[in-house]
Amino acid sequence: MSEGSAMSATRVVSGYRESVGSWLSRVVMFVFGIIELLILVRFVLLLVGANVHSGFVQWIHQTAGIFMAPFIAILGTQTIDGAVFEWAALIAIAVYAIIAWLIVAAIDALTPGRGPDVVETVADEPVVRRRFNWWRRS
Numbered sequence: 001m002s003e004g005s006a007m008s009a010t011r012v013v014s015g016y017r018e019s020v021g022s023w024l025s026r027v028v029m030f031v032f033g034i035i036e037l038l039i040l041v042r043f044v045l046l047l048v049g050a051n052v053h054s055g056f057v058q059w060i061h062q063t064a065g066i067f068m069a070p071f072i073a074i075l076g077t078q079t080i081d082g083a084v085f086e087w088a089a090l091i092a093i094a095v096y097a098i099i100a101w102l103i104v105a106a107i108d109a110l111t112p113g114r115g116p117d118v119v120e121t122v123a124d125e126p127v128v129r130r131r132f133n134w135w136r137r138s
Contacts, residue, residue: 019111019112020111021107021108021110021111021112024107024111025104025107025108028100028103028104028107029100029104032096032097032099032100032103033100035067035096036093036096036097038060038063038064038067039064039067039068039089039092039093039096040089040093041060041064042060042061042064042065042068042086042089043086043089043090043093045057045060045061046061046083046084046085046086046089047083047084047085047086048083049081049082049083049084064089067092067096068088068089068092070092071088071089071091071092071095072088073088074087074088074091075087075088075091
């Protein structure tokens with residue numbers, strides 16, 4: 001008996017390639033999601049009366065403040081028992097969500113309407129099958 005026998009087999013490897021428009025849409029939604037999350041965390045921290053002198057709260061307040069600058073003057077803030085209700089944060093979240101949706105809609109309209117591609121690669125590779133006889137040790 002032979003130690004092993006070689007055979008030829010065809011192997012098909014399937015892959016998934018995403019369209020450029022779909023990739024861009026995901027990047028836009030990720031970036032705007034981070035912006036909205038920062039604003040939401042700022043809103044919640046101010047609402048629960050977090051200590052504005054702590055480093056994390058200051059960082060969130062300053063970072064989200066960059067994106068909230070256009071909306072600060074629209075409505076004032078209300079303070080109730082040390083908790084600050086910032087209407088501008090809610091408006092900013094809604095506006096950024098609409099802007100993200102419009103950008104994604106524009107990307108979908110301007111990119112070709114094809115879906116994701118399935119890429120298949122066919123390769124002939126030798127398959128080696130080894131026999132193992134448990135009663136015979138080599």
